[in-house]
Amino acid sequence: MTVLGYFLMFLAASCAAAATGMVFKPGDWYAALRKPAFTPPGWVFPVVWSYLYVSVAYAAARVAGVEGSQFALVIFALQIALNTLWTPVFFGARRMGFGMAVIVLLWWAVAAMGVAFLRHDLVAGLLVAPYLIWLSLAAALNWRIWRDNRAL
Structure with a gap:
């Protein structure tokens, strides 16, 4: 398979993760929560996530054709699964604490993926x-919103 073929495959997986944001929108519940001063404006999130999904799909495509890269690609699969899980947990189920656990696992998976890709x-x-x-x-x-809104 070519790098383009791999890229399209990994991009499709990333689009599936991104689709959870269209299904589980922040909505009024999220708007009513206390948020820290360092919260970016709402428009920043889709812009940043679009860039990240495309760039990480390209990174995975670069690695996919390399001999012995199977473990690195397994970590890609793990991180995209955790990424897909966070939005329905946090925004859908409104489980901020569980969302914190998911994002910590996601952070570690992405760190491991970065090392494996390197x-x-x-x-x-x-x-x-x-x-x-x-x-x-x-x-x-996630942590500050969870901490500052525990009574909700």
Whole structure:
């Protein structure tokens, strides 16, 4: 398979994860929550996530054709599964604590994916860094929202 073929496959998996955001929208419940001052404006989230999904799909495509990359791709599958889970847990079920557990596992999976990708392809590994940075912000937001709204 070509890099383009792999890219389209990984992008499809990423689009499935992104689709949960269309099904489980933040809505009035989220708007009413107390949020920290470092919460980005709402328009930032789809822009950043679109970039991250495309760049990480490309990173995975670069690694997919490399001999011995199976473990790195298993970690990609794990992180995209956890990524897909977070939105319905946090916004759908409104389980902020469980969402925190999911995002911590996701952060570790993405960190491991970055290391695994780096072992096979420098560019692919570096493309994971913005994802990890964004997840760090997302985890901080999840934690503060959970902490500041426990009575709800």
